[in-house]
Amino acid sequence: MNAAVDATCFHCGDALPAHPPTVAIDGAPRPMCCPGCGAAAQWIRDAGLGDYYRLRSDADGARVAADAGDFLSWDRADIQSGHVVSTPQGNEITVVVEGMHCAACAWLIDRALLREPGVLDVGANAVTGRVRLGWDPARTPLSPLLVRLAALGYRPHLAQGEAAERERRRERNRMIARLGVAALGATQAMMFAEALYLDTAREMSVPTRDFFRWITFLVSTPVVFFSGWPFIAGMVNELRHRRPAMDTLVASSVLLAYFASLVETLRGGLHVWFDAAVMFVLFLLAARFLEQMARRQASARLDTLARAQPALAWRITAAGREQVPVVALAVADVVEVGAGAVVPADGELLDAPASFDESLLTGESEPVSRQPGDALYAGSLCRESVARLRVQRTGSDTRLSQLTRAVEKAQAQRPRVARLADAVATRFVTALFVAAVLVFIAWWQVQPERAFEVALAVLVVSCPCALSLAVPAALATAHGTLARMGVLALGADALESLAKADTVLLDKTGTLTLGRPQLVDAHAIDGGDVTPWLDVATALEQGAGHPIAAAFARTGLRSAERVRAFPGEGVAGEVDGRAWRLGRAGFAMQGPDDGALWLGDGTRGVARFTVADTVRPDAAQAVAALRALGLAPRILSGDGADAVAAVAAAVGVAQFQARQTPEDKLAAVRSMQAQGHRVLMLGDGINDAPVLAGADVSMAMADGAPLAHRSADLVLTGASLMRVPQAVALARRSQRIIRQNLGWALAYNLVALPFAAMGWVTPGLAALGMAASSLVVTGNALRLGRIEGHTA
Amino acid sequence: MNILLALIPVSLALLLLAILAFLWAVKRGQFDDLDTPPLDILGDDERPAPAPEKRDPD
Numbered sequence: 024m025n026a027a028v029d030a031t032c033f034h035c036g037d038a039l040p041a042h043p044p045t046v047a048i049d050g051a052p053r054p055m056c057c058p059g060c061g062a063a064a065q066w067i068r069d070a071g072l073g074d075y076y077r078l079r080s081d082a083d084g085a086r087v088a089a090d091a092g093d094f095l096s097w098d099r100a101d102i103q104s105g106h107v108v109s110t111p112q113g114n115e116i117t118v119v120v121e122g123m124h125c126a127a128c129a130w131l132i133d134r135a136l137l138r139e140p141g142v143l144d145v146g147a148n149a150v151t152g153r154v155r156l157g158w159d160p161a162r163t164p165l166s167p168l169l170v171r172l173a174a175l176g177y178r179p180h181l182a183q184g185e186a187a188e189r190e191r192r193r194e195r196n197r198m199i200a201r202l203g204v205a206a207l208g209a210t211q212a213m214m215f216a217e218a219l220y221l222d223t224a225r226e227m228s229v230p231t232r233d234f235f236r237w238i239t240f241l242v243s244t245p246v247v248f249f250s251g252w253p254f255i256a257g258m259v260n261e262l263r264h265r266r267p268a269m270d271t272l273v274a275s276s277v278l279l280a281y282f283a284s285l286v287e288t289l290r291g292g293l294h295v296w297f298d299a300a301v302m303f304v305l306f307l308l309a310a311r312f313l314e315q316m317a318r319r320q321a322s323a324r325l326d327t328l329a330r331a332q333p334a335l336a337w338r339i340t341a342a343g344r345e346q347v348p349v350v351a352l353a354v355a356d357v358v359e360v361g362a363g364a365v366v367p368a369d370g371e372l373l374d375a376p377a378s379f380d381e382s383l384l385t386g387e388s389e390p391v392s393r394q395p396g397d398a399l400y401a402g403s404l405c406r407e408s409v410a411r412l413r414v415q416r417t418g419s420d421t422r423l424s425q426l427t428r429a430v431e432k433a434q435a436q437r438p439r440v441a442r443l444a445d446a447v448a449t450r451f452v453t454a455l456f457v458a459a460v461l462v463f464i465a466w467w468q469v470q471p472e473r474a475f476e477v478a479l480a481v482l483v484v485s486c487p488c489a490l491s492l493a494v495p496a497a498l499a500t501a502h503g504t505l506a507r508m509g510v511l512a513l514g515a516d517a518l519e520s521l522a523k524a525d526t527v528l529l530d531k532t533g534t535l536t537l538g539r540p541q542l543v544d545a546h547a548i549d550g551g552d553v554t555p556w557l558d559v560a561t562a563l564e565q566g567a568g569h570p571i572a573a574a575f576a577r578t579g580l581r582s583a584e585r586v587r588a589f590p591g592e593g594v595a596g597e598v599d600g601r602a603w604r605l606g607r608a609g610f611a612m613q614g615p616d617d618g619a620l621w622l623g624d625g626t627r628g629v630a631r632f633t634v635a636d637t638v639r640p641d642a643a644q645a646v647a648a649l650r651a652l653g654l655a656p657r658i659l660s661g662d663g664a665d666a667v668a669a670v671a672a673a674v675g676v677a678q679f680q681a682r683q684t685p686e687d688k689l690a691a692v693r694s695m696q697a698q699g700h701r702v703l704m705l706g707d708g709i710n711d712a713p714v715l716a717g718a719d720v721s722m723a724m725a726d727g728a729p730l731a732h733r734s735a736d737l738v739l740t741g742a743s744l745m746r747v748p749q750a751v752a753l754a755r756r757s758q759r760i761i762r763q764n765l766g767w768a769l770a771y772n773l774v775a776l777p778f779a780a781m782g783w784v785t786p787g788l789a790a791l792g793m794a795a796s797s798l799v800v801t802g803n804a805l806r807l808g809r810i811e812g813h814t815a
Numbered sequence: 816m817n818i819l820l821a822l823i824p825v826s827l828a829l830l831l832l833a834i835l836a837f838l839w840a841v842k843r844g845q846f847d848d849l850d851t852p853p854l855d856i857l858g859d860d861e862r863p864a865p866a867p868e869k870r871d872p873d
Contacts, residue, residue, distance in 0.1 A: 200837070241827075
């Protein structure tokens with residue numbers, strides 16, 4: 024073993040096991056976290072695609088499962104129908120892949136698939152996470168291509184919600200079109216306005232001046248009404264609900280500058296502000312575009328990943344076994360579930376006892392054993408032996424679907440944060456118009472001929488440009504920074520709620536821990552080298568396809584024969600002609616059970632392995648950082664009390680609750696909210712999904728369940744938990760900057776207003792003040808671009 | 816200043832042309848993915864180009 028140069032896997036950036044395998048890339052041995060990543064890296068190197076490692080922007084590729092999986096079912100006609108389109112050259116399918124984070128991934132997928140024989144066309148889009156794949160069915164079936172994808176760590180799924188995706192793309196294109204028109208129109212309008220500005224000595228003849236003004240009007244009109252339409256529509260919507268907010272502010276200032284200029288053009292007044300109106304539309308549209316795209320990109324990738332594998336089940340009929348799509352199952356059907364397969368529907372266990380991994384539903388990491396007649400739930404994993412069950416509930420009636428509905432309900436009941444900026448905007452707009460009317464009335468009494476002009480100056484000078492830029496500029500920068508940190512923000516309110524959180528609830532399995540077994544200790548009983556025993560154990564585990572096989576992260580040098588799994592006991596098999604047993608002490612060497620894994624020949628033990636789900640390396644540090652930020656940490660887990668207590672002690676959390684069902688967790692969140700706490704929930708599994716949706720703000724882990732992603736406000740794209748406190752710190756900084764911006768913009772307006780009301784403000788001064796205050800606000804917002812406490 | 820009477824319509828026509836060209840490009844999906852295409856030119860293709868069919872006729 025070489026001394027690990029990096030602490031993480033070279034391919035996927037995950038934590039390394041005790042004895043990492045290595046692959047030589049660019050002349051140096053690189054550590055790999057698992058055989059899957061190793062194989063992928065080796066393939067990439069041998070295919071001459073090593074550029075991938077130089078092109079990618081962050082160090083995290085997708086973790087590669089050791090076994091790429093079986094995609095043979097994708098070749099079936101009944102699965103392909105509805106997804107595959109026939110083209111003159113061949114067939115075409117669009118799949119959604121996991122783990123495509125950046126443009127380099129898309130590059131790698133393009134190159135890797137084009138090498139496969141029979142592939143006609145590949146289009147990988149890193150923005151949407153979709154791969155369009157054209158292939159010639161006469162030369163290759165679909166499954167080997169998908170296996171290649173999966174072997175690189177990009178597990179394909181059937182693309183769902185194509186209509187929603189098309190709509191999203193149309194909307195994005197409409198936004199780009201608006202932005203382009205705004206940019207082209209605004210530059211032209213500013214050019215024409217420039218001619219007017221340069222006429223400082225007022226030598227331009229009135230007809231020429233008016234000609235320029237009308238041309239500017241002509242060019243600005245599409246910018247205001249086509250490009251600015253989202254703001255105007257938003258204002259109409261807000262006014263209809265009698266809740267004027269940000270859009271009202273933006274649209275009213277744009278329309279104000281536009282119509283005031285039109286009025287001045289018509290009456291031949293001193294000044295027009297068309298250029299201000301269009302520039303303003305352009306800036307705000309760009310800020311909104313950047314912010315929305317960062318969020319949309321995140322959600323486009325996540326919500327299509329609904330684990331849409333073509334699901335098949337083995338139905339037992341009088342005629343024998345037949346493979347049918349899961350949707351075709353009916354109540355009272357008898358279904359066979361293979362070892363390691365997922366239970367397709369809720370039902371009742373038949374025949375013999377068997378053990379099931381229900382961690383997807385309960386979060387409990389230990390498998391539970393079920394007796395004949397016990398209830399089984401769809402989504403749980405059958406361990407060790409083949410089981411048969413009679414279907415009792417299918418599809419939307421299953422426990423899994425009930426949890427999904429709980430998510431939707433919890434989301435609907437989530438408390439909304441009162442938005443600071445909206446509250447300010449509402450009062451400001453009202454106050455502004457009241458002030459203008461009052462000024463107009465006052466001047467009407469004194470000097471009626473100047474009344475209109477002064478009222479207009481009041482409106483223009485206090486035109487809330489800076490105020491309406493204050494929030495979007497800060498949000499756009501903060502979202503960009505979050506994405507660079509590896510945190511995807513999905514909800515619009517995510518940042519604001521994150522800043523206000525004062526309690527953090529942590530899930531255990533998969534969140535604080537890695538969520539998969541790791542070999543933490545291995546030693547030979549005779550005190551000698553443990554490596555040969557490790558090889559034997561690896562061969563046995565991999566032969567059995569045991570879930571803890573992943574813990575033995577070594578490329579198997581030997582292979583085992585006649586491997587048999589004994590449920591709840593261990594594995595037996597032959598390696599190099601010798602019979603071995605690996606499992607509980609009683610099974611491997613007839614000793615007393617001590618919770619460890621023993622390798623023996625049935626009577627004598629030769630090696631002892633400790634396999635455990637280990638705590639993430641930076642969990643304790645992250646918890647400490649969260650506490651330093653004033654968040655009270657607390658663990659809620661579905662797992663047993665002992666396991667939870669051990670992890671709580673390891674990461675330094677005093678408060679924890681074990682054996683929590685999803686409903687219990689949600690109730691705990693509700694009671695904390697009732698006490699006035701703002702709760703941040705951090706979780707990863709389907710069992711966490713309702714809580715993620717019900718908490719004030721929630722974060723899901725990158726490798727968590729898609730349902731958890733969909734119900735979370737933020738998703739961590741990497742494995743590091745340190746990004747949580749970093750994101751909280753950034754959220755708080757962005758709130759602070761928004762407050763500063765609002766304060767500055769309000770102060771500017773409050774100072775300018777009296778001068779304008781007295782009739783002292785010249786048009787040039789008004790334009791200067793407007794531009795300067797907007798610049799200050801934008802510059803302040805750009806400070807959010809820095810990542811604090813980031814060591815990369 | 817009469818030249819303005821010719822130049823301004825010309826600039827407006829050019830503006831219109833630019834906007835139409837831009838809208839056409841948006842509609843054709845030129846802006847769908849702005850990150851991947853720049854990487855395509857960075858590496859050499861060792862494998863001979865795939866069959867000389869057009870990539871994505873529409």
